[in-house]
Amino acid sequence: MNKHSIITIIAIIVIIIPMTYSVSNIVGVQQLEYRWDSPGEFSFFAMLNGGEMEFCNTIPFWMNLQKFEVLTFYQSEHLGSFTVNPTIINPYSSIINEGVFKSEEMSEAQHIFMTFDFEFNGGNIRLDPNQFIITINTETPILGIIPYSSTTQISGFEFDKLMNSEDLMCN
Secondary structure, rough: OHHHHHHHHHHHHHHHHHHHHHHHHHHHHHHHEEEEEOOOOHHHHHOOOOEEEEOOOOOOOEEEEEEEEEEEEEOEEEEEEEEOEEEOOOOOOOEEEEEEEEEOHHHHHHHHHHHHHHHHHOOOOOOHHHHHHEEEEEEEEEEOOEEEEEEEEEEHHHHHHHHOOOOOOOO
């Protein structure tokens, strides 16, 4: 094999490995499963006080999750954000990571969250649950430097069910 062929093969390998890792991060973020660390015990009030989430990587490659953020809105007003620290998740495994809730209107968020926790557990409807929207923003790097973002919007009730789910693919 001549010198130019070896250099070409090495260059192709050097290009393919980062691209494969980047594609696996993008696919991983789209296939990511998550829930509250204690299945069946999630409440919005508990999330407001911080807590831990379990993330399940359902693909056969490592996944680099740079940002996982849960934005809460009621009647289009931002109540606050629950943000989880960056992490790397092994293939077909789960990891538990701590998150922090931040809000400029903490007392308003507490009141609204307690009311929805009561409603979603079978209590009287006091606030319109159709006005309670959750936006989930995930970010992962492409080639280690270019951020790729994925945003999902669901209702507060759907998010509550998701956080209280009993099974993830990794279990």
